[in-house]
Amino acid sequence: MLSPLTHDDPAGFGAYRLIARLGSGGMGTVYLARSAGGRTVALKTMHAAIATDPGFRTRFRLETDAARIIGGHHGATVVDADPQAETPWLATEYVLGPPLDDAVALAGPLPETSMRALGAALAGALAQLHASDVVHRDLKPSNVMITAYGPKIIDFGIARAAGDDRLTRTGAAAGTPAFMSPEQATGQEHTPAGDVFALAGVLVFALTGHGPFGAGQAADLLYRVRYAEPDLTGVPTALVPVLTRCLSKDPAQRPTTTELAAHLHDGRGQFADHLPDMLLAEIARRATEAWQHQPHRLPAPAEDSLASTAQNTSKVSRRKLLTIGGGSVLGVASAGVGAWSWFTPESPGRKSPQKNLGISSPSPKSPDADYVWQVEVTKPPGDLWPATASIPFPVGDLLALVVSSGLAAVDPRTGQTAWMSGGREHYWQIASDGEEIYRLGKPREAATGAGAKPLLIETIDLTNGKLKKSFPPLNGLNGAVTENQLVCVSGGVVYLAAGQGADTKAGIQRDQPWFLTAVDTLVGRELWRQRLPARREGSKRLHFLAGRVIGERLVLIQETAEGAVRVVARNTRTGKVLWDKPMYGAKPGQARGMLSTDDTHVYLGLGPLRALRLSDGGEAWNFQKKSRGQFNYYNGPPAVANGVVYAAQQRLHLIGLEAASGGIDWLNKDGDGTDDLTAPPVIGVEHIYVKDASGLRGVSLTAQTTTHTYETTGTRFVAHPRAQIVIALGGNSLTAFPLQ
Numbered sequence: 001m002l003s004p005l006t007h008d009d010p011a012g013f014g015a016y017r018l019i020a021r022l023g024s025g026g027m028g029t030v031y032l033a034r035s036a037g038g039r040t041v042a043l044k045t046m047h048a049a050i051a052t053d054p055g056f057r058t059r060f061r062l063e064t065d066a067a068r069i070i071g072g073h074h075g076a077t078v079v080d081a082d083p084q085a086e087t088p089w090l091a092t093e094y095v096l097g098p099p100l101d102d103a104v105a106l107a108g109p110l111p112e113t114s115m116r117a118l119g120a121a122l123a124g125a126l127a128q129l130h131a132s133d134v135v136h137r138d139l140k141p142s143n144v145m146i147t148a149y150g151p152k153i154i155d156f157g158i159a160r161a162a163g164d165d166r167l168t169r170t171g172a173a174a175g176t177p178a179f180m181s182p183e184q185a186t187g188q189e190h191t192p193a194g195d196v197f198a199l200a201g202v203l204v205f206a207l208t209g210h211g212p213f214g215a216g217q218a219a220d221l222l223y224r225v226r227y228a229e230p231d232l233t234g235v236p237t238a239l240v241p242v243l244t245r246c247l248s249k250d251p252a253q254r255p256t257t258t259e260l261a262a263h264l265h266d267g268r269g270q271f272a273d274h275l276p277d278m279l280l281a282e283i284a285r286r287a288t289e290a291w292q293h294q295p296h297r298l299p300a301p302a303e304d305s306l307a308s309t310a311q312n313t314s315k316v317s318r319r320k321l322l323t324i325g326g327g328s329v330l331g332v333a334s335a336g337v338g339a340w341s342w343f344t345p346e347s348p349g350r351k352s353p354q355k356n357l358g359i360s361s362p363s364p365k366s367p368d369a370d371y372v373w374q375v376e377v378t379k380p381p382g383d384l385w386p387a388t389a390s391i392p393f394p395v396g397d398l399l400a401l402v403v404s405s406g407l408a409a410v411d412p413r414t415g416q417t418a419w420m421s422g423g424r425e426h427y428w429q430i431a432s433d434g435e436e437i438y439r440l441g442k443p444r445e446a447a448t449g450a451g452a453k454p455l456l457i458e459t460i461d462l463t464n465g466k467l468k469k470s471f472p473p474l475n476g477l478n479g480a481v482t483e484n485q486l487v488c489v490s491g492g493v494v495y496l497a498a499g500q501g502a503d504t505k506a507g508i509q510r511d512q513p514w515f516l517t518a519v520d521t522l523v524g525r526e527l528w529r530q531r532l533p534a535r536r537e538g539s540k541r542l543h544f545l546a547g548r549v550i551g552e553r554l555v556l557i558q559e560t561a562e563g564a565v566r567v568v569a570r571n572t573r574t575g576k577v578l579w580d581k582p583m584y585g586a587k588p589g590q591a592r593g594m595l596s597t598d599d600t601h602v603y604l605g606l607g608p609l610r611a612l613r614l615s616d617g618g619e620a621w622n623f624q625k626k627s628r629g630q631f632n633y634y635n636g637p638p639a640v641a642n643g644v645v646y647a648a649q650q651r652l653h654l655i656g657l658e659a660a661s662g663g664i665d666w667l668n669k670d671g672d673g674t675d676d677l678t679a680p681p682v683i684g685v686e687h688i689y690v691k692d693a694s695g696l697r698g699v700s701l702t703a704q705t706t707t708h709t710y711e712t713t714g715t716r717f718v719a720h721p722r723a724q725i726v727i728a729l730g731g732n733s734l735t736a737f738p739l740q
Contacts, residue, residue, distance in 0.1 A: 002032060002293050003491065004522070007300035013089045014080055016043055019295050027056070032094060032290065040290055041079050041091040051087055060088045067092060067154075069132045074125030075152050076145075095152050096287045098279070100206060101141035105551035105599060107278040108615035110206045112236045117274040119203045120265035121150045126199060127257040129153075130192040137190050139198040140179045141205050148272040148283050177221035178211045182249050185222045193251035196260065200246030201230075208234035209600060209615060212247055215643035215660035231661075282552070285573060296492075296522055298435075358403030359734075362415035370710050372725055372736040373415030378404035379732075380427055390427035391593055392727050392734065394720040395437055396462055399727060401734075402427040407437070409465060412723035415736060419465035428542055431486040431494070437462065438489050438521075440479065440496070441470060455479035455498055457486075457519060472524050474517065476500060483508055485542050487556070490549035492522040493572070497532060497543045508535040514543065518554075518575060530575035535561050545588060546595035553578065553614050555602055557595055559588045567602055569617060579617030584608055585634070594637040596645070596680060598659060603645050605680075609635040611645070611662060621662030636677035646688055648675035654690050654699060668699045670706050682719045682726050684739045689717065689726055696728065696737060710737045 002020035009031070012018050016033035022042060023030050027050070033043040050056045061083040067090070068078045076092035083090070098106065100118075110118065122144065129136060136143075138155065145152045177185070179201040181194035204212045212230035213221055230247045232240055242263050246254050255263070272280060360376040380390050380402040390402035399412040407421040407430060429440040441456030454473030461468040473479070477498040485497040500513045508514070514532040519525070532543055545565070546557040554570040565583040570576060583591060585607020596603040601611040601620055610622040623635075638647040644656045644665050654675055656666025676691035683689075687698040687707065696710040696717070712735055714728025725736040 002289065002522075004296040004298050005031075006298050009297070010087075013043055013045065013085075013087070014082060014091070016041060016080070016091055017295075018043070020293055027060075032293070033091065039079070040094045042076065042094045044090045044092075046088045048087060057083065057088060060090070063155075064090050066129070066134050066136075069134055070125060070129050070153060073150070074121070074128055076154055092154075094290055095145040095147060095154065096290070097145050097147035097152075097283045098286065099142045100144040100146060100151075100202065101599065102551050103146050103279055103282070104141070104206060104209055105553065105614055106282055107276045109209045109234070111276070112207070112239070114274045114276065115203055115206050115239075116265045117269075117271055118144075118146075118151055118206060119199070120261040120267065121271065122153065122199055122202070123257040123261035123264065125151070125153050126192070126195050127261070130195070130257065135190055135192055136195050136198075137184065138176060138179075139195055139202060140176045141202055144202060146275070146279060146283070148275070148280065150271040177218045177225065178213060178215065180222065180225055181251070182226045183251060185225050191251060192257070193254045196246050196254045196257060197248075197251075199257075199260070200243050203239075204230070204232065204235060204243060207236070207239070209613065210234075210660050212243075214658055216658045216665055217642060217644065220665065221643075292523070294523065358405040358420065359408050359410065359417050361417075370737065371712075372413075372738060374733060374735045375410070375415050375417075376732050377401070377729075377734050380404060380406075380425075390430075391716050392718050392729055393432055394434065394718070394722070395432045396435055397722055398462060399720055399723075400430075400432065400437060401729075402430060407439070407460065407465065409462070410734075412720045412725055412727070412736065415734075419463075421460065421465040426482070428485045431489045433489040433491075436460075436489070438486060438494055440484055440486055441467075442479075453478060453480045455484065457494055457496075457521065459521075471519070471521050474498070474519065474526060477515065477517070483540065483542065485544060487516075487544050487547035488549060488554075490572075492520060493527065493549075494519045494521055495547060495549075495554060507537075507540040510534055510537040516543075516570075516575060518572070527573070528575040530570070533561060541588070545592045548595050548597055550597050550599065550614060555595065555597060555614070557583065557591050559591075563588060565591050567604065567612065567617075569602075569614065581612055581617045590637075590678065594680065596638045596640050598640050598643075601659060603638045603640055603659070605635040605637040605647050606677075607634060609638060609645075609647055609649075609657070611659070620660075623657060623662050634677060636675070637680040639680040639683055641683040646681045646683065648677055648681065648690055650677060654681065654688070666701070666704060668704050668706070671697065676715075679715065679717055682717050682739075684719065684726075687740045689739075691715075691717065696726070698740065712737070 005018055005021060009018060012033065015035050018031045018033050020032045021029065022032055028044055028046040031043045034040050046060055064078065064081045064083055067075055072093065076095050078092050080091040082088065143153060143155045145154055179198045181190060181197035184190040184194050201212050212232065213224040213228060214231060232243060235243060248254050358378050362373045362375050392399055392401040398409040398418055400407060400409050402425055405420055406423045407425045409418040411418055425439055431438050437460040439458050439460060441458040455477040456473050456479055457471045459468040478500055481499045484499060487495045487497060495518050497514060497516050515529045516532055517529045518527040520527050541559055544556050544558055548555050549572060552572050554572050556568045558566050558568050560566060565586045565588055566580055567583050568580045569578045571578055583604055590606050594606065600614055602614060603611050608622055608624045611620040613620050634650040636648040638645045640659055643659045645659050646656045648654050654668040654671060657663065658665045671692055674693035679691065681688050681690045686701055688701055690697050694709055696712050697706050698708045700707050712728045712730065714730035714735060716729045718727050719739055720727060724739045726739045728735045
């Protein structure tokens with residue numbers, strides 16, 4: 001997915017104008033860029049913070065050299081580069097195709113014929129690289145691009161000359177543990193045989209959807225790479241012997257790239273002939289996206305606009321002065337929009353109480369209090385089921401939630417209210433991608449049909465809560481229907497459920513047409529519209545309980561007309577249902593917002609703890625079945641991070657399972673058996689947090705024991721990583737605790 005440029009991204013580098021962001025990592029940012037003559041390139045830059053380090057500059061230059069060596073047949077052709085610039089940059093051809101991990105997520109594991117063609121081509125690419133005495137050292141699925149003409153290897157950030165130890169200190173820990181060779185994992189020299197080991201891991205992933213050594217914490221992966229036998233479950237029998245040789249712990253036992261290529265494929269036919277139709281369609285889609293994409297740049301935070309307004313205004317009210325002076329991470333916080341008061345201009349020094357609009361100012365904190373701040377909030381209006389409470393969510397440097405007077409934003413570091421929209425929004429008509437807030441707008445213009453009005457999608461200005469942008473109205477959908485729902489947003493695409501017909505104000509009608517719709521806000525057009533099943537007469541139940549986009553999948557937790565809960569995956573390009581599975585044991589009221597995923601699985605609790613494959617919805621593992629009844633207890637909703645799935649179990653423990661296999665990876669036994677089974681754990685950097693009868697327990701991820709407990713009546717919890725806090729919402733209290 002292409003992302004908008006940020007306000008501080010430069011206009012371009014060299015002869016290339018920046019069009020969009022492709023991604024950003026620890027070394028730098030990659031952009032989609034275009035020359036004046038229309039040539040589209042992927043332009044990689046180095047972060048300014050490390051550009052002054054000679055070692056990193058050397059690595060960047062070596063990356064450029066390695067990319068030139070592999071050339072355009074097996075890699076992305078180097079078009080231009082300036083490694084000596086103040087901000088070093090490298091422009092290569094824009095590869096028209098998905099990375100291998102996205103391809104597997106989209107189309108599922110590759111057929112054997114596809115994998116053989118892929119493996120032979122990659123072996124040939126490595127052979128060319130090794131012939132120039134260069135080793136890649138970080139071959140993994142995300143570094144293999146699939147095009148119609150063959151795979152291309154990218155990202156030579158830690159490639160270096162074989163036997164060259166000049167970057168050993170800098171790059172000793174570099175690489176990806178799941179695909180490292182044993183010698184690389186122990187800090188020994190990574191020879192061409194190490195690239196063969198990594199290639200075998202990539203091919204196992206292509207065939208099965210998982211690496212040969214599973215997933216999990218880096219230390220566990222490195223241990224398995226060094227000592228465990230590879231997991232070749234799902235690999236065709238004919239390929240097991242050669243892949244086993246490639247994955248030998250002894251580099252001398254591995255075949256050469258030439259031997260491997262000859263074993264895998266005879267070279268007949270075009271590469272595209274061996275690709276599934278879905279992958280060919282995705283390659284074509286990405287080519288179209290690159291050519292049709294219009295540049296879009298996010299606005300700068302308006303921290304200077306209020307100051308300039310104050311300087312240019314002859315008379316400013318006391319309230320505005322307080323608003324300007326309140327201070328926040330975006331420079332536009334107020335003195336608290338809830339039970340606040342201010343000095344009126346008419347009577348200096350006299351306070352005029354203001355009605356509680358939804359959030360109070362932070363309560364005075366006692367010296368022994370264990371929280372960071374605490375405010376009182378009022379619940380939002382509305383009676384749609386399953387709940388009327390708004391769950392707080394982080395957006396940029398703010399924390400947002402819907403209260404009685406509408407959408408509000410809070411500075412998560414202080415608890416001070418930054419702004420209140422005043423729009424009296426419904427929480428189910430608000431969604432965020434973490435950087436923008438989208439909402440369904442208030443209908444303003446009558447259309448055809450009794451009571452029907454255009455459906456509007458809007459964004460909110462994060463600096464003041466006001467309308468930022470309104471997109472073209474959606475025809476044929478009634479924006480006045482109260483039950484319209486904004487499900488989720490990803491990559492500028494908004495997914496919403498909306499109805500037709502008049503707004504009867506008496507719930508959904510049985511004969512009322514309802515649709516799930518995708519709207520690309522970057523280009524302002526509807527992508528697709530799919531009909532939803534009918535509801536019961538007068539139903540006030542939302543269609544969707546949770547939604548999230550993972551790669552090419554729109555994953556939804558959906559309530560049926562009969563009240564059952566199901567997990568449904570749809571194709572993000574067409575809206576077509578790819579798979580539909582029951583969520584055993586879960587009730588709709590419990591499942592709202594409880595969607596836990598990573599790049600390969602959907603993880604389900606609220607009953608049995610199990611993993612469904614994103615590719616086809618099949619059950620990858622079920623902990624109840626695996627444990628043969630030993631842990632046959634009710635599980636709370638899970639959370640996943642760093643390859644481990646965490647969940648609380650009824651009367652038992654807080655447990656961590658390997659995301660890839662469902663095996664026990666982590667276990668906390670010092671709880672009292674009262675851990676909360678209604679909300680997922682919150683995962684920090686060093687601790688995991690779970691609610692029990694005594695408060696919010698902080699459990700060390702390394703020691704697996706409870707280290708501290710916070711007193712709270714909260715029932716819903718969310719992390720704000722930028723502010724390093726855990727937010728607890730319970731009753732009318734919104735409380736922040738340290739996130740460690």
